[in-house]
Amino acid sequence: MSHPLTGCKRLGLRIVPASRFVSTSVVADIKECSAKPYSKVPGPKPIPILGNTWRVFPIIGQYQISDVGRISRLLYDAYGDIVKLSGLIGRPDLLFVFDADEIEKVYRQEGDTPYRPSMPCLVKYKSDIRRDFFGRLAGVVGVHGEPWREFRTKVQKPILQLQTVKKYIEPIENVTNCFIDRMVDMRDENYELPADFDNEIHKWSLECIGQVALDVRLGCLDPGLSHDSEPQKIIDAAKFALRHIGTLELKLPFWRYFPTPLWAKYVKNMDFFREICMKYIDEAMKNLKNKDSMQEKDLSLIERILITEKDPKIAYILALDLILVGIDTISMAVCSILYQLATRPAEQETLHKELVRILPSKDEKLTAAKLNQMHYLKGFIKEVLRKYSTVIGNGRTLQKDMVICGYHIPKGVQIVFPTLVTGSMPEYVSEPHLFKPERWIKNNESNSNSFIHPFASLPYGHGPRMCLGRRFADLEMQVMLAKLIRSYKLEYLHEPLEYKVTFMYAPEGELKFKMTERE
Numbered sequence: 001m002s003h004p005l006t007g008c009k010r011l012g013l014r015i016v017p018a019s020r021f022v023s024t025s026v027v028a029d030i031k032e033c034s035a036k037p038y039s040k041v042p043g044p045k046p047i048p049i050l051g052n053t054w055r056v057f058p059i060i061g062q063y064q065i066s067d068v069g070r071i072s073r074l075l076y077d078a079y080g081d082i083v084k085l086s087g088l089i090g091r092p093d094l095l096f097v098f099d100a101d102e103i104e105k106v107y108r109q110e111g112d113t114p115y116r117p118s119m120p121c122l123v124k125y126k127s128d129i130r131r132d133f134f135g136r137l138a139g140v141v142g143v144h145g146e147p148w149r150e151f152r153t154k155v156q157k158p159i160l161q162l163q164t165v166k167k168y169i170e171p172i173e174n175v176t177n178c179f180i181d182r183m184v185d186m187r188d189e190n191y192e193l194p195a196d197f198d199n200e201i202h203k204w205s206l207e208c209i210g211q212v213a214l215d216v217r218l219g220c221l222d223p224g225l226s227h228d229s230e231p232q233k234i235i236d237a238a239k240f241a242l243r244h245i246g247t248l249e250l251k252l253p254f255w256r257y258f259p260t261p262l263w264a265k266y267v268k269n270m271d272f273f274r275e276i277c278m279k280y281i282d283e284a285m286k287n288l289k290n291k292d293s294m295q296e297k298d299l300s301l302i303e304r305i306l307i308t309e310k311d312p313k314i315a316y317i318l319a320l321d322l323i324l325v326g327i328d329t330i331s332m333a334v335c336s337i338l339y340q341l342a343t344r345p346a347e348q349e350t351l352h353k354e355l356v357r358i359l360p361s362k363d364e365k366l367t368a369a370k371l372n373q374m375h376y377l378k379g380f381i382k383e384v385l386r387k388y389s390t391v392i393g394n395g396r397t398l399q400k401d402m403v404i405c406g407y408h409i410p411k412g413v414q415i416v417f418p419t420l421v422t423g424s425m426p427e428y429v430s431e432p433h434l435f436k437p438e439r440w441i442k443n444n445e446s447n448s449n450s451f452i453h454p455f456a457s458l459p460y461g462h463g464p465r466m467c468l469g470r471r472f473a474d475l476e477m478q479v480m481l482a483k484l485i486r487s488y489k490l491e492y493l494h495e496p497l498e499y500k501v502t503f504m505y506a507p508e509g510e511l512k513f514k515m516t517e518r519e
């Protein structure tokens, strides 16, 4: 059948120009018809048998997994707004899109069940290896379609509700105060923090998530925690789960065909996680049964879920997902934010002044109203996430054919939104090379000519599948900065660190910050 107005070739007739009377669906059809074929999308050419996977192989390949951030920049410089990486072993093509308008278009057409193509190894673990445990409603991470929507609908309200999040200001402030006391004790004779300070930040973030996802204080901040203690094992397991994804998915994807030693370790690691979550959620259930008052406003996040969902499995699986993706993301974001603060004394002073104004005494307790006034602090966090995007990009698997950047892109292709690159493109962000927390502050006088495309820097993604932990992530980062910078000055007196991708994008090396008490 041909299209009656366009006469489009693909639909069977010759193409005629669109007029202003033509409906938008017809205009879309015309674009579709005049679109260039998928085969013409530019990109590095695959070679026979090894495709493009060889490019991330050791020695012969030109790219390191840790260089993924740099690779996306190189792809943009070499090929432009849209780049295809095809011929990857065991996975669909990757299509990098660097045009923020087109990114917006993809997000806006994603429908009710967006498909984020991350972590096929987790998909295999949940849907195949431990299918008996997970069943149909296997959580949100690595789950798609209706089962994802059903699970997300069950848990989304309590997690994103401001009222629930506000209840956690005090517990997270308490954890953070303990952590800052530990930082003071950890300093050496030069007032510097230890070389493995990033592991200490992981302990703080696990302690925070323990409060949110498991309803317990895990004891991660106890001094003298041994390497084989439960909290340290959880941290190691969380790092392992995320940091081997790049290798499992891009470099050594052979587990798809037979169980490799790395894959066996991955499964063991995930089993450990599951057991930990079940242990603590069972305890939370027992506590809930013993509670006299059941007023909704007094319930914790987990209690809210346990009360509405009689099956504790929903709570086990939610806790697993939150811990799995929540520990390393927030820890690496905090490492990056503290490094930026320590190396930007002028901005740190501005932040300190704001904090002194809002918290006149050092031990003043935080409240939602006080956090709301911390505009510079929030701008600083957003600016770090723009310029040094901790999660370097996001993605969607197309669920229907689309025209992107003038090319016809078939259903099933994996689109990559390289936030790390788009967040610093002069087309979308004014003076992108400058570090300006003020650019995020509404009505700030220095912003008169400033602009930022709303889809250029999206640290938490967008739409119905957006980060489920974002309100807690924001709260944890805000509390950490407010408490630390109100009372201490942070410096970094060593050679500058380079940013690398482990799974997150963060400064690599020893974070030996110098920490001195302020007057």
Ligand code: HEM
Binding pocket: 116, 140, 141, 142, 152, 209, 321, 322, 323, 325, 326, 327, 329, 330, 333, 390, 391, 393, 394, 395, 458, 459, 460, 461, 462, 463, 464, 465, 466, 467, 468, 469, 470, 472, 473
């Ligand atoms: C600065 C810290 C963080 C950043 C930058 C971040 C970023 C992201 C991004 C980009 C996504 C994908 C969203 C999309 O597809 O549109 C995501 C998903 C997710 N995040 Fe976060 N995240 C952070 C912290 C956290 C924390 C602390 C938690 C848990 C407490 C968490 C839980 C999740 C979950 C469960 C998903 C999957 C949502 C779904 O697929 O339905 N995140 N995050």
